[in-house]
Amino acid sequence: MKRSVLIFRSFGYALVALGLSACSDDQGLTEYADALHSRVQSTLKLPNNSIEAPKPQLQYPGKRPLTRNIERRSMGLLESLRLNHCQLGQLIAENNSSLGKLKDGFSRYHADLNMIQALKKCIEHPESTNVKDKLKEALVHKESQLQNSLANAFARDDGLRKALSVGNNSLPKIHVTEYNYAVNALERFTRILERWSYTKEADAPDELIEMLGRLERSDYLPDLFRTMLDYSYKLEKMTELLPEVPKSVYCQNGKVPDDALALKEAFNAIYLKEMQSDIAELIEQHQRLLMTLENLAGIAPQPELKAYIAELGTLSKKLTDASVHFVRPWQKFYSACDFTPGLD
Structure with a gap:
């Protein structure tokens, strides 16, 4: 009614x-x-x-004007092998893999948050004594680039860009079910992103990625x-x-x-x-x-x-x-x- x-x-x-x-x-x-x-x-x-x-x-502003440059530092193979005692070594291997290099948008932002968490934990690990200084330098650098990573997620993620863009057509009719499908996805995505942005820690990205998928499928x-x-x-x-x-x-x-x-x-x-x-x-x-x-x-x-x-x-x-x-x-x-x- x-x-x-x-x-x-x-x-x-x-x-x-x-x-x-x-x-x-x-x-x-x-x-x-x-x-x-x-x-x-x-x-x-x-x-x-x-x-x-x-x-x-x-x-919605274009991707190129919104994109920020990120200075990424790579860790050598021998150094990364010395980090197998903590999760950081595994994350570095994953990010250097072909699939890891394909991450973009909020998947990349999530990976950067995870890397920061892993760096903090690895610094405190008792077996990290010989690499602690390098890990601290890496942590400072990674944290300095995090806001740029978030900016690039807003710039490039197709799901969010579509949800917040002005469409090519007017609605053929007002449809409550389709509206709720889209607005619920945007609200849930925003709550997750708010939590990640506030705590600088990221939980599993599955729900956030699912919500972005819904937004990309909805007009x-x-x-x-x-x-x-x-x-x-x-x-x-x-x-x-x-x-x-x-x-x-x-x-x-x-x-x-x-x-x-x-x-x-x-x-x-x-x-x-x-x-x-x-x-x-x-x-x-x-x-x-x-x-x-x-x-x-x-x-x-x-x-x-x-x-x-x-x-x-x-x-x-x-x-x-x-x-x-x-x-x-x-x-x-x-x-x-x-x-x-x-x-x-």
């Missing part, structure tokens, strides 16, 4: 906010805005101005962001083209013009019965993401990525504001004609 966040009320005709690509290949939900705009243009015999939304400028969050941006643009464009419903179609002296009835029918059938509830659910779904987005922005090392994630967090406010401004001239029109919203 849909729970409205934006309500066009009959008493006082007030809009109440309760909650706080070249063109897209598939305009999905936002086609309702095009349908309403077309009906209004036709009824008022206005020029055929397009409200088609352009590709949003808001995009829901990218398409949610795109839908909100497209809807905001179209509502703003419609408001720009029709800042006031022409007084010529207002009801006067008890007479109701045919054009007034046509506008009322279009607004009731498209905005009040379709768009309003969809917009309300988009805002509600986005607002559940706000704390997670804030936490991710707090962890991300790159200032430009922090700014991008923060901008994603403003989408529900932008859509709410666009809806409020769009409805205002319609409030005045309904009041002048004593129309009851939603009822024919």
